[in-house]
Amino acid sequence: MRVVALFSLIAVSPVAHTQSDNLAAHVHGAANAQLTFDGSDVQMVLTVPMIDVAGFEGNADTDERKARLDAGLRALEAVARAARFAGGECTSRTAQAASQGDEHADEHEHDHDHDHDHGHAEEHAHSDAMLKAAWTCSGDIRALTFDPWQSFPTLETVSFEWIKADGQGSAKLARGTTDLPL
Numbered sequence: 537m538r539v540v541a542l543f544s545l546i547a548v549s550p551v552a553h554t555q556s557d558n559l560a561a562h563v564h565g566a567a568n569a570q571l572t573f574d575g576s577d578v579q580m581v582l583t584v585p586m587i588d589v590a591g592f593e594g595n596a597d598t599d600e601r602k603a604r605l606d607a608g609l610r611a612l613e614a615v616a617r618a619a620r621f622a623g624g625e626c627t628s629r630t631a632q633a634a635s636q637g638d639e640h641a642d643e644h645e646h647d648h649d650h651d652h653d654h655g656h657a658e659e660h661a662h663s664d665a666m667l668k669a670a671w672t673c674s675g676d677i678r679a680l681t682f683d684p685w686q687s688f689p690t691l692e693t694v695s696f697e698w699i700k701a702d703g704q705g706s707a708k709l710a711r712g713t714t715d716l717p718l
């Protein structure tokens with residue numbers, strides 16, 4: 537049932553759209569991550585629909601929403617700091633999450649003529665949370681253990697793409713799975 541439901545969401549849902557700065561569609565429950573390995577420098581950019589991080593999308597225009605967003609972003613940073621790499625020793629350097637796609641972002645520039653109509657219905661406003669994390673690693677990293685599932689109960693998948701000196705790859709972690717061979 538879940539597969540059917542997800543498929544129909546991707547196929548027909550009006551919430552799916554393509555962002556100007558990211559070829560991956562904005563689909564609720566689906567996060568995307570890029571991992572780059574450059575010598576000892578390892579970086580991750582993770583994009584998560586804000587609804588899965590904070591329980592809403594659009595502007596954090598109340599104290600209650602600001603608090604939920606802040607808690608979600610801090611939880612995202614904690615997930616990054618808890619990530620573990622196999623095959624080498626890695627030290628977390630940074631993990632910073634921020635919201636994207638509020639009225640100051642331009643990713644909805646294709647949304648016709650009501651971009652900046654702040655009074656416009658919020659149901660059209662999609663937004664993402666973006667996490668940028670970096671590690672310094674030694675050794676030959678062969679796997680990542682990444683577990684966002686407990687912190688983000690509505691998240692269903694994280695699609696990873698990575699680039700290493702010896703090649704590149706992609707794989708999707710489904711809810712409950714945490715081990716990503718690289």
Ligand SMILES: [Zn+2]
Nearest residue numbers: 585593662663
């Ligand atoms: Zn959305």
